[in-house]
Amino acid sequence: MLTVDNLSAGYGPVPALDDVSLTAGHGEITAVLGANGAGKTTLLRTISGLVRARSGTVSLDGRPLTGVSTEDLPALGLAHVPEGRGVLAELTVEENLRLGALGSRRKTTAADLRRIYDLFPVLAERGTGLAHVLSGGERQMLVIGRALLSRPKVLLLDEPSLGLAPKVVVQIFELLRGLVRDDGLTVVLVEQNARSALSIADHGVVLNLGKVVVRDDAATLAADDGLRHAYLGF
Amino acid sequence: MQQLLTTVLTGVTLGVVYAAFALALVLIWRATRIVNFAQAPMAMITTYIALVLIDAGYSYWLGFAAALLSGLVLGAVVERFVVRFVSGKSEINAVILTLGLFIVLHALAAIVFGSRYRSFPAPFGLRGFQIGDTTIALTGFGVFTVVAVAVVMVGLVLLFRGTDLGLRMRASAFNQEVSRLLGVKVGRMLTLGWALAALVGSLSGLLIAGGGLVHPSYMDGVVVYGFVAAVLGGLDSPVGAVVGGLLLGLSLSLVSGYVGSELVPLAALVILMAVLLLKPGGLFASVRERRV
Ligand SMILES: Nc1ncnc2c1ncn2[C@@H]1O[C@H](COP(=O)(O)OP(=O)(O)O)[C@@H](O)[C@H]1O
Ligand SMILES: [Mg+2]
Numbered sequence: 001m002l003t004v005d006n007l008s009a010g011y012g013p014v015p016a017l018d019d020v021s022l023t024a025g026h027g028e029i030t031a032v033l034g035a036n037g038a039g040k041t042t043l044l045r046t047i048s049g050l051v052r053a054r055s056g057t058v059s060l061d062g063r064p065l066t067g068v069s070t071e072d073l074p075a076l077g078l079a080h081v082p083e084g085r086g087v088l089a090e091l092t093v094e095e096n097l098r099l100g101a102l103g104s105r106r107k108t109t110a111a112d113l114r115r116i117y118d119l120f121p122v123l124a125e126r127g128t129g130l131a132h133v134l135s136g137g138e139r140q141m142l143v144i145g146r147a148l149l150s151r152p153k154v155l156l157l158d159e160p161s162l163g164l165a166p167k168v169v170v171q172i173f174e175l176l177r178g179l180v181r182d183d184g185l186t187v188v189l190v191e192q193n194a195r196s197a198l199s200i201a202d203h204g205v206v207l208n209l210g211k212v213v214v215r216d217d218a219a220t221l222a223a224d225d226g227l228r229h230a231y232l233g234f
Numbered sequence: 235m236q237q238l239l240t241t242v243l244t245g246v247t248l249g250v251v252y253a254a255f256a257l258a259l260v261l262i263w264r265a266t267r268i269v270n271f272a273q274a275p276m277a278m279i280t281t282y283i284a285l286v287l288i289d290a291g292y293s294y295w296l297g298f299a300a301a302l303l304s305g306l307v308l309g310a311v312v313e314r315f316v317v318r319f320v321s322g323k324s325e326i327n328a329v330i331l332t333l334g335l336f337i338v339l340h341a342l343a344a345i346v347f348g349s350r351y352r353s354f355p356a357p358f359g360l361r362g363f364q365i366g367d368t369t370i371a372l373t374g375f376g377v378f379t380v381v382a383v384a385v386v387m388v389g390l391v392l393l394f395r396g397t398d399l400g401l402r403m404r405a406s407a408f409n410q411e412v413s414r415l416l417g418v419k420v421g422r423m424l425t426l427g428w429a430l431a432a433l434v435g436s437l438s439g440l441l442i443a444g445g446g447l448v449h450p451s452y453m454d455g456v457v458v459y460g461f462v463a464a465v466l467g468g469l470d471s472p473v474g475a476v477v478g479g480l481l482l483g484l485s486l487s488l489v490s491g492y493v494g495s496e497l498v499p500l501a502a503l504v505i506l507m508a509v510l511l512l513k514p515g516g517l518f519a520s521v522r523e524r525r526v
Contacts, residue, residue, distance in 0.1 A: 048415060050411065050414075050415075070414045070415060071414050071417050071418060071419050071420070072417070073415075073417070074415075074416060074417035075417060079415075080415050082411070082412065082415060086409065086411075086412035086415065088405055088408050088409055088412060088413075089408075090404070090408045091401075091404065091405065091408070095401055095404075098398070098401060099401060099402070099405055099413075099416045099418070100416065102398055102401070102402065102416070102417065102418070103416045103417030103418075104417065105417070107398070146416070150416070150417065
């Protein structure tokens with residue numbers, strides 16, 4: 001479970017994140033929605049320590065992450081797939097995956113790789129080739145697979161649907177749903193694509209100008225016409 | 235025929251040394267986008283350390299090992315306590331800092347070791363091998379030079395391609411932020427990268443010095459050739475640095491053998507300009523885009 005309490009952060013005098021609180025429950029998908037510039041990426045980057053929090057706290061299963069450096073988070077069970085995906089294109093697919101396991105200070109086993117290749121068969125074909133040749137959808141699968149190899153308790157995903165064909169988005173989101181159901185993974189799903197995100201999320205939080213404006217069950221949010229028009233654009 | 239053989243052999247021996255120096259530059263460039271101008275004086279300092287030991291009566295090999303080891307330490311110290319200081323700011327700050335270090339190390343060497351010319355030994359001899367009754371331009375030290383550089387290169391390949399540490403180092407070089415999110419201690423990897431680069435630089439310093447004279451600026455000419463070799467290979471590619479070094483060594487040896495040795499620096503400049511004009515990314519430029 002990931003708990004964010006009264007988190008504020010920013011890049012200059014203007015706060016990009018203003019007193020944000022949220023709880024991502026164990027075995028649930030929590031969607032973080034909002035327009036471009038709402039502060040979604042900043043929220044994830046502050047959780048990961050890439051952006052320094054001005055105030056507030058983040059804790060993982062009750063353990064405060066204040067003062068924990070970004071590099072130590074995977075070993076504690078927090079995986080963050082950044083916006084733009086973060087494929088290391090100069091490395092092979094398999095090397096990317098091995099880095100995932102290294103993050104939790106373990107060696108990659110053959111069983112580890114097989115598990116990921118079973119989830120994403122296309123990656124198996126690409127294993128020894130450079131990740132550079134992967135398509136957008138394959139890259140997203142690679143970074144999710146890589147994150148899973150660090151055996152996360154909580155997975156932060158920043159706009160996984162960005163730039164992907166709708167069919168691929170459906171495929172990846174269904175797979176996420178399955179991982180949450182079968183492995184008890186906790187997911188914080190940042191999306192501008194609110195409709196798709198709410199279709200698999202349990203709860204949703206809507207950000208606007210760095211503040212939480214609404215939080216509710218995903219179904220309730222999806223059914224709220226006023227909200228949809230005001231913040232979610234569908 | 236004899237002339238060509240001589241030219242090629244001289245070119246290869248010279249080329250591997252340029253290759254080593256170029257590799258030292260490339261290792262740092264690809265990880266930090268910094269051209270380390272201090273590489274030459276760093277190698278000069280470590281060669282002096284070897285010389286002091288050798289002159290004190292210790293064996294060449296002890297001096298050799300001490301130089302490589304101090305290269306490792308010096309590289310780590312420079313990264314951790316000089317370059318880290320300006321990290322996160324524009325890379326130009328760090329580059330200027332390495333230029334400053336260039337001057338400081340020169341001055342320091344002149345004070346500590348003196349600025350007179352001192353001869354540096356070369357193991358395995360400097361006499362050409364005999365084939366029948368002709369002497370060829372390959373010396374015992376020449377063979378040692380090629381083998382030493384080859385051993386270090388193979389070692390680096392094994393480290394980078396075959397170990398988890400090497401994988402972490404490569405990841406840090408390509409994308410620091412993503413690497414940190416994957417649990418890689420990027421700072422440590424950078425320190426280690428500078429240390430290894432300085433070790434390779436020290437090796438080239440020892441090999442240039444072998445059988446020649448050492449003084450505080452004896453490495454400065456090598457910077458130019460090493461840099462041209464690195465650019466020839468694409469600056470980003472360790473393999474390119476090695477191939478670039480060999481090509482440059484061969485070309486310059488050809489120029490020196492057939493045209494005139496006084497034209498060598500000019501030839502290096504012409505090669506540099508030709509590469510920058512015709513193939514600015516270097517011969518090994520990857521078509522891949524690099525996220526900076
Ligand atoms: N590196 C940065 N430097 C300065 N301002 C930034 C930076 N990144 C984001 N911002 C600003 O912070 C606000 C929130 O951005 P972001 O978190 O990227 O939003 P979202 O991910 O919801 O699109 C925006 O106003 C954006 O312009
Ligand atoms: Mg964003």
